[in-house]
Amino acid sequence: xxxxxxxxxxxxxxxxxxxxxxxxxxxxxxxxxxxxxxxxxxxxxxxxxxxxxxxxxxxxxxxxxxxxxxxxxxxxxxxxxxxxxxxxxxxxxxxxxxxxxxxxxxxxxxxxxxxxxxxxxxxxxxxxxxxxxxxxxxxxxxxxxxxxxxxxxxxxxxxxxxxxxxxxxxxxxxxxxxxxxx
Numbered sequence: 065x066x067x068x069x070x071x072x073x074x075x076x077x078x079x080x081x082x083x084x085x086x087x088x089x090x091x092x093x094x095x096x097x098x099x100x101x102x103x104x105x106x107x108x109x110x111x112x113x114x115x116x117x118x119x120x121x122x123x124x125x126x127x128x129x130x131x132x133x134x135x136x137x138x139x140x141x142x143x144x145x146x147x148x149x150x151x152x153x154x155x156x157x158x159x160x161x162x163x164x165x166x167x168x169x170x171x172x173x174x175x176x177x178x179x180x181x182x183x184x185x186x187x188x189x190x191x192x193x194x195x196x197x198x199x200x201x202x203x204x205x206x207x208x209x210x211x212x213x214x215x216x217x218x219x220x221x222x223x224x225x226x227x228x229x230x231x232x233x234x235x236x237x238x239x240x241x242x243x244x245x246x
Contacts, residue, residue, distance in 0.1 A: 104184070107212040115201070115246070116224035120165065120172070120192040126208070128186050134158065134208050146186045147179040155179070155188060162207040163217075166241070167194040198223075202243040209237045 107130055113122040131146050135154045145151050156176040165172045172192035180187045205217040217234040223246040230244045 107215040109217045111219040113221045118194045122190045124188045152176045163205045165203045167198045200245045202241040205234045
């Protein structure tokens with residue numbers, strides 16, 4: 065059940081799919097910037113999130129030029145590269161503000177595990193850890209909405225234990241949390 069409301073250790077096997085896990089392994093080496101900038105007429109992010117026990121693992125995909133603009137504007141560091149250590153730290157801090165995730169009523173802290181350039185996109189692997197098995201989450205994703213009026217953010221969630229899947233959509237500067245119960 066998805067509802068809207070105002071306001072604000074085990075190895076995770078099979079959380080997303082083989083591609084996500086392979087992507088996490090490939091990102092052990094520092095990533096380079098996307099080779100060429102591709103013009104795009106829309107602004108969108110796509111997140112695939114898997115929840116198992118107390119863990120959330122996600123792959124967040126964003127256009128390279130968009131995320132670079134967001135991070136440079138926030139940090140005031142013009143040469144910031146999204147895949148660098150400083151870029152990943154800036155993205156992690158940005159997530160705290162623009163993509164807050166709450167599990168079982170407690171705010172979780174994101175950890176950026178890696179960042180990889182994939183053509184004109186950046187792909188981030190992010191984890192959150194709760195103190196108890198996750199039975200409900202709430203979130204909003206307003207990332208880059210401060211920069212682009214047409215920004216849209218899609219979050220696809222899969223709860224491994226129950227098999228329940230939900231897709232959340234954010235647009236128009238929305239900062240309204242959506243709640244998913246498992």
